[in-house]
Amino acid sequence: MGSDLYLAASGAAARLRDLDVVANNLANADSTGFKRDSAVFEASLAAALRDPEGHPLPGPDATAFVDAALVATDFAAGPVSATGSPLDVAIRGPGFFEVDTPEGPRYTRAGSFVVNGAQELSTPDSHPVIGEGGPIGLGSRPVEIRATGEVVDDQGSVLGRLRVVDFDPPAGLEKVGGGLFRAPESLAPIPRPDAVLFPRSLERSNVVPVKELTTLLLLQRAFEMNMQVIATDDQMTQQLLQEVQQ
Numbered sequence: 456m457g458s459d460l461y462l463a464a465s466g467a468a469a470r471l472r473d474l475d476v477v478a479n480n481l482a483n484a485d486s487t488g489f490k491r492d493s494a495v496f497e498a499s500l501a502a503a504l505r506d507p508e509g510h511p512l513p514g515p516d517a518t519a520f521v522d523a524a525l526v527a528t529d530f531a532a533g534p535v536s537a538t539g540s541p542l543d544v545a546i547r548g549p550g551f552f553e554v555d556t557p558e559g560p561r562y563t564r565a566g567s568f569v570v571n572g573a574q575e576l577s578t579p580d581s582h583p584v585i586g587e588g589g590p591i592g593l594g595s596r597p598v599e600i601r602a603t604g605e606v607v608d609d610q611g612s613v614l615g616r617l618r619v620v621d622f623d624p625p626a627g628l629e630k631v632g633g634g635l636f637r638a639p640e641s642l643a644p645i646p647r648p649d650a651v652l653f654p655r656s657l658e659r660s661n662v663v664p665v666k667e668l669t670t671l672l673l674l675q676r677a678f679e680m681n682m683q684v685i686a687t688d689d690q691m692t693q694q695l696l697q698e699v700q701q
Contacts, residue, residue, distance in 0.1 A: 494525075553619075554578055
């Protein structure tokens with residue numbers, strides 16, 4: 456088995472990883488506050504590659520293979536569109552809303568809030584939204600969110616104020632599903648009382664479907680080319696074995 460086969464196999468595996476990432480981006484093109492992902496690749500020297508038992512794999516030490524190192528999130532802002540809903544709110548610029556979950560605090564850009572069973576401002580999954588004084592109780596009167604982040608009822612009474620935080624760098628956040636991010640212990644939230652909010656609006660996904668579809672087609676072709684190399688190498692190996700046996 457030559458190094459060309461290892462190169463093709465590593466390329467095919469990397470393309471599969473990238474295809475999964477792009478497919479997930481497309482699936483969330485309409486998800487509120489979604490941030491697109493991209494696979495980050497790096498070159499690995501053949502000398503560093505090991506089999507399950509820890510033995511070096513064959514091949515020239517200087518040959519570089521493609522390795523899918525990690526998936527990075529693009530935190531660029533998505534477009535903001537008006538919805539007219541009094542509990543919808545978008546952050547313009549850096550920042551995240553903080554919500555309380557059974558697993559601990561989580562952070563989101565999706566400001567499509569509702570009222571949960573405990574009459575608190577919450578996410579659609581019933582996770583309470585954290586205000587500057589904790590969860591925001593709403594009572595039974597109609598409420599709305601203002602550009603200042605204040606949550607007020609129809610009598611003008613202030614029920615709480617949204618807590619907006621940021622992270623330096625936000626790249627340290629980990630996606631946990633449902634539009635939520637988890638912050639590691641080493642990354643502390645930074646309060647942003649000056650955050651710019653757009654009431655009765657939502658931030659849409661920052662996925663550009665046309666770009667993702669174009670990338671998807673290119674990745675499919677690259678994957679097919681790598682598989683053709685693997686098939687050709689396999690055919691050559693079979694022919695060589697047949698000649699040796701004759």
